[in-house]
Amino acid sequence: MIYVDADACPVKAEVERVATRHRLQTYVVSNGGLRPSQNPLVENVIVPDGPDVADMWIAERAGPGDVVITGDIPLAAKCVEAGARVLKHNGEALTAANIGNVLATRDLMADLRAADPFRQGGGKGFTKADRSRFLDALERILQAIKRETP
Template identity: 85%
Template sequence: MTAIYVDADACPVKAEVERVATRHKVQVFVVSNGGLRPSQNPLVEHVIVPEGPDVADMWIADRAGTGDVVVTGDIPLAAKVVDAGAKVLKHNGEALTAQNVKEALAMRDLMADLRSADPFRQGGGKGFTKADRSRFLDSLERVLRAAKA
């Protein structure tokens, strides 16, 4: 049975995941190290992991597998769960697959190297937009429909 795992720290689409999962009657695990208001939805289980680097990622990676959906912006986590057979959606609706996750991981590492080489480099990525939210909703809907087929 399909489950959705949400890497919830700094995730801007938790409410959207819950709404789509409820419509499809899919179990959701919202994984964080605390600080989030638990949902009253019986399909949503809030999992609080101990603080520490990548503890939430490890919890998800140990459980997500074939047929599951993982919502994360963390590329190393995405690579692990794609290898385990899970579908991965970034917050903007972009799917990370066996065909593109290694390239995304290489790009992430390259950008980290560039940032460390230039300590004066400021700023982050693009902001999260309404269009990103809409793309995410559409992508999650399509992934869950395909899982039921």
């Protein structure tokens, strides 16, 4: 299965296209406001408003053999710990080997932003190259899962 943390996900259409090709059930989880897919393999899950409600829904279900698409690092850490494969929107895989460093960097940047209220910017825009890397990474992960599954 594929779980998409969908509220700010720029690659929902790409996930649906790849999931359909692999005939994988996909859950697009959000607080609402997204146009539902007509694809029978894609289920839109609307969770109540509230901090991290969509993240909790995904974290409670994702496990070995599943793929989670998210830019939320704490959610990624929970899913990696549960055995799921995690991809950021730019195709970067978050794994047991790198999630600790990614979490530490996230916390450091949050501290720097809190210490300097005049700090501007910091985020990069999402590019065609990011989209391409994401598609390639998702395909590679799904192929790897197929090879590993008896």
